[in-house]
Amino acid sequence: MKHLLLALATGLLLAFGWPTYGFPVLLFVAFIPLLYVAHDIKEQQTIKYKGWRLFALSYLAFFIWNFITTNWLQYADMFGACFAILVNSLLMALLILIYQAVAKRTTINKSLLFLITLWICFEKLHLNWEFSWPWLNLGNAFSEYPKWIQWYEFTGAFGGTLWVWLVNGILFKALLTFFKFKENSILKRAAIQTTLLICLPIVFSIVRYYTYTPEEDTIEAVVLQPNIDPYSEKYNATNKRVGELLIQLAEENITENTNLLVSPETVLAENYGVNLPRFNSSSEFFQAKSFVYNYPNLNYLLGLQFYQKHTNKADILPTSNQYNDKLWVDYYNSAAFINADKEPLIYHKSKLVVGVENFPYQSILKPIIGDAMLDLGGTVAMKTTQKERSAFKLKNSEYKVAPVICYESVYGEYVTGYVREGANVLAIMTNDAWWGNTQGHKQHLSYARLRAIETRRAIARSANTGISAFISPKGDIIKTLAYEEQGSLKARIPVNTNITFYVQAGDYIARISMFLALGLFVITFFRRDRV
Template sequence: MPSSPLARLGQSPPLLALLGAVLLWAAWPVHEPPLTLLLFVGWVPYLRLEQVLTRQGARRGRVFANTYLFLFLWNAFTTWWVSYSTLGGGIAAVVLNAALMCLPLMAFRRTKERFGPRVGYLSLPVYWIAFEQLHLHWDLSWPWLTLGNGFANAPEWVQWYEYTGFLGGSVWVLAVNLLIFWAGWGRQGVPFWQFNGPRRWRWVLPMTAIWLPITVSHAINRSFQERGSPLEVVVVQPNIDPYGGKFPDKPGFIPYEQQLTMLLQRTEAAITPQTRLVLWPETCLDETFFEASFAQTPQVARIRQELLARHPGLSLLTGITSVERYSDAVRVTSTARYRDDLGFYDVFNTAAFFADASAAPQLYHKSRLVPGVEKIPPVLSKVLSNIDLGGVVGSYGSQDERTVFAAPAAAPALRLAPLICYESIYGDFVAEYVHNGATLLGLITNDGWWSDSPGFRQHLRYGALRCIETRRDLARSANTGISGFINQRGTISHRTGWWVGAASRATVHLNTEQTFYVRHGELIGRGTQVLAVLGLLGVVVAGVLGRQTRVKN
């Protein structure tokens, strides 16, 4: 039996699961960049855990239990803040996501059993990244812990995301972890690639795999210049407590007219004659507006008279809650609701854009909806309807295309991509806006649901990766949380404080060029999904052939 504590740790699957979860948590934003290096060893304990259980001849149930423990702890340590909105929602997010994450790891183990360690270990990044790609595009989408997001605190390390997107970071993380594991715990003490030289040389490849991409990234960063014409933008943070003032069913509700007055006052104090765009946050005008009559409402009239008409050349992006009624049964959607007095209708989390004082408002409906809050998959509707992750539980409507708001006359280079909250963590989704011609990313959000926690800070940091992938500036307006700006290198500036009313003003650049990632999309994710399907088919075929051989014998 191993005698030293370190040796015992290396033989204990539960302790290895705990160690791996702690390392990944410590590496995750918002911890400082030196700790980001722990991403490169965070998966090594899991690989050792699986190796130990394999050598012990453990049953599949025990392997699954320890795998689930590792993933559950990682989820719990990193996204516990979801429970600030509701304990049930936080538990559901951790428990369900950890269970889903087990799927690619169980596929890896089955492949390793069928085809041996060489093919098995190489299949791990294929299955995992194929799962991350799936997690971007289905009803239970929750890609908060996509491994490539882990570099959000160190954007200077991943300037090459403009070519690969954030899944390139996932490849990097898993590749380095495998190289380190093979160097330290390869079969019979020999690394996976069967290098027979001095032991110290076994670490050359994993160390090179860490520092070479960082070196390339720094070289890209040094030569990169901000692109596009300048534009002065103001982002407003009203700081209205969603638990005690923003919504009419909350204690201490602030009347809507008073909320609008606060917004107008903060905006007036921050803008200059050179300001061409103002952003107000998600659901900023939270009264429910019928889209057919929205432009004629008193609130819109007041915005036009007291802000836009007083400042010619100024445009405004704001969040609203809107309703569209369907008089034609053909147009009724799968998310439509019904009331006797309204008929069929959809409720939307909407971004409204006023190009100037006279133009009709342009509308965009939030498309990537939060599971259990804004979107309830039909198969889970009965379960998730009782879970609140912050906001109003129910299925909101959405739209399929990425709307880019048309350029106003006073700023012809401005083509605005309206991102609403959760949408900003999806790299390929944001890239679609830029592919459609967006020159500026405008993020409106309400991060107050998660209190003073890592949640809103992680959300802020993820925006830096979207800026690198698309080489677009991002202007960020939060109801409360952090508002500010992120440039095309992923550098955050003009930040507001937490839980304070404020407004920030900065000059952004309206880039018109498209990156490789924008032009070609998620090549890594789609490629690994094809390989994953082939791998699983191979496992099934090998299993069938194996059974037939045993029957014949």
């Protein structure tokens, strides 16, 4: 019963430390109960099936965390929600088993260092493999407290993960040492160490928050929130009617000085979308082009779905969707950059939603489970991506804007690619309506604040049903348009040119952790430490 209660404690502490409803300080002690369970199971000789017992208790803890924080996925697709929650809990529980195997063979210091680096490697895996799901990476937990984490401009969100685990590790080791020697000085020393470890980064961050000032230049931006139901209205409405609605909403706030207008992702998605090779002669393009002609400085970022047909096998890609022996079609979740002077520029979303826009490890899984793409109300098909990020130069300006589409905004190092391409402002185009009025869309907005701090770039965020917002380079939300409210939002936002250390170095904490975890694993299993 004691082990069960401790596992429940870990799950609940993790869950109630999560944004946007929780208090992240809970995470600094959240893993201690589960680590104690692992230690106690290892030390007790009378317990049978130790591995299975630890796995079950770890799985329970992580299932509670995953379920409470991400059960909103069910509103988009029940199978997808079950898969994400059950499999992610499984992977996290396996990490504890691997840690336990190492802890049996080495010192507590080395085993804890191994666990910390192993967890960071796991989070890095979640940013890069085809079953990518970095929603619960620990560094995300501080997104509602930007004054605490201004140092993310140096470390990225992995700095937050390391922060959480270092505090848990120090406190857990102190707890074991106290149980062994029963000296109060051990707890006092640990309290001082953890207080400094928690407070010093926060103090540094607060000082940085109040002393940091963005560059003086600004642009005027307008974001649109059409509030279209993605399950019915969006795919039944014509592109012409939706385009007219966007223009109507824009005219509520747009002026001759407006530099940037941002729409949500795939807001034009009638039938199968717009024919990509013929976009320059399409009615959708001419509708947008005729509108921007009325405003001398305007640049319009328009979200739409493209398609491109292939009848020649030589032209097909691994992501092409086959309809018959003679026809393949590529689909794209894209942003079109339109102004009065140039031909449109196109960016194709490249970090795709698992099971909705891509089929993970298709060559392996499709023969086993068939076509298991999830239907979120639109074209159920693989999406085609592009290799590099794009940043579009604003008309009558030296500055560039990045078209960050939806899920891409969850990936820290990925977003730095836009900045390295010259982006001075981030425009996030998203459609969070699939999840209803739940924590899903609130967390998605909150995570965008991390990208602002990491890159020191202001963000103009257009969400179909909300929450549309402007975010400062310090991670503060300047203005918002409430969920399910139709309208537009205008603000002047700074355009920065400075490059942060994190933009230059990327996820270096994860890369270092990979070498440390591998080295510790090899040393542990091929050389025994002297006790």
